[in-house]
Amino acid sequence: MIESATFDKVIEVIKNSTSALVTAHTRPDGDACGSVRTMCEILRFQGKKAHPIFMSPLPQWYEFMFEEKVSILGNDITEEQLHGGHFDECDLVIIVDTNSYVQLPVFDEWLKTNKKTVLVIDHHITGDGLGDIELIDPDAAAAGEIVFDLINHAGWKITQVIAESLFIAIATDSGWFKFSNADSRIFRSAAELIDAGASPPQIYRKLYQNVSPARMRLMIRMLNNLELIDDSKIAVQCIMRKDFDETGASGPDTENLIDECQKIGSVEAALLFVELADGGFRCSLRSKGKVDVQKIASKHGGGGHKMASGVNLKGPYENAKNLIVEAISNQLSGKDK
Ligand SMILES: [Mn+2]
Known part of the structure; x- marks a missing residue:
């Protein structure tokens, strides 16, 4: 359980930011993509800039989640480019679904050398303590569950994009609600996200019934x-x-x-x-x-x-x-x- 005061601090940090870089672990999965997409949506909804960046390419079936082509470190941008441009202008770095340097290849070096505020949202037990402020809940089935808790705590609007992105985060990290982490909490979250506009059959079709001949x-x-x-x-x-x-x-x-x-x-x-x-x-x-x-x-x-x-x-x-x-x-x- 994350304390209410910690959520309040995170809400304050987000409120005071103007531009954020949002990222997740290398070889991003549905939880990483869904949580990054949601954090970007939250920031943009509040009139802030949000720049998603990944350490390695997204699997093709998650690409539809982002309207823009997301930047891939090493493909679209080099480590040197990280040190300039809009990535360096940001005043907040948000890392989701990991808290470990090894999961952030190349990016870890940049992270160590700058003094930006770092927010970590993660559900893994082990971590390197990368964040100045951290939302860590090892009982959460997905990082997306913690993002959902944050939204509910803040009273932010759950847009269609958020509902769909968070549903993908929790559905994929629980093997579509069949792994041992598929507890009653995740089913409750799923139900709320469906009420907010997530459509499981549409999501399933986009993710798994969409391969080319x-x-x-x-x-x-x-x-x-x-x-x-x-x-x-x-x-x-x-x-x-x-x-x-x-x-x-x-x-x-x-x-x-x-x-x-x-x-x-x-x-x-x-x-x-x-x-x-x-x-x-x-x-x-x-x-x-x-x-x-x-x-x-x-x-x-x-x-x-x-x-x-x-x-x-x-x-x-x-x-x-x-x-x-x-x-x-x-x-x-x-x-x-
Ligand atoms: Mn995860």
Whole structure:
């Protein structure tokens, strides 16, 4: 529970600001996007400037949430550009859904060197204490829940955009109300947001029933190539250049495709090899917990974390595949602990 006085302080800080930079953790999810969008809406509604900025691109299905093209650090703006222009003019930095430097690559350096007021809104237990003022509630199912509490505390208007953005934040962070964090509080919030204009079927359609025929054809190809190895514990998939050419799909269409084969019960680790223009392969690795894929990726110059990593490998395909499959096999059999 966040104390009423803390909410009051945050409301005061927002009231006294004129221009804010609003951001969230790298590889933004629905909670990050929904909470950033909502904070921008709150600020703009009060006549203030709000600049959303992300550390890495939004998944395509969240792009509709922003009317403007949002700035991606490293893509649209460099670290040097952060130190000038409208980003540097802001007097408030709002960080949502994280409180950790490692989740804010490149941005963390800028954050450390300036003296702007920083407001953190987060629901994770661990954090680096980035904020001068922080709204932290580990019992909240999503950062969006805390933003919603703030709005209710302040008595701010819940616009259509806010209702939809916060619904996306809480729905996605709770796996559409089926994870263990889907408590009665989140259902109450959902009900209030629906009353304020959020439409679950419309949101669901925009998020999950909106892929292009090309992406679907690419997924069919990928699933057709599925190989199950080691008693179906390792799932191996590949997408070649010709698959892109013949389906009309492009690089971003591979987003999240690796998750499909993890629906197979026996699968402990999943691999997706995507052929690159130079004949090499981008290999994405996923684990359900028994395999440390980060260890394998980092050995070949890649990175990530224990459950999700990526690495670039040289071709030909059979060599790249055998290298990674053997490493996973060794972990599963206990040869490599
Ligand atoms: Mn979250």
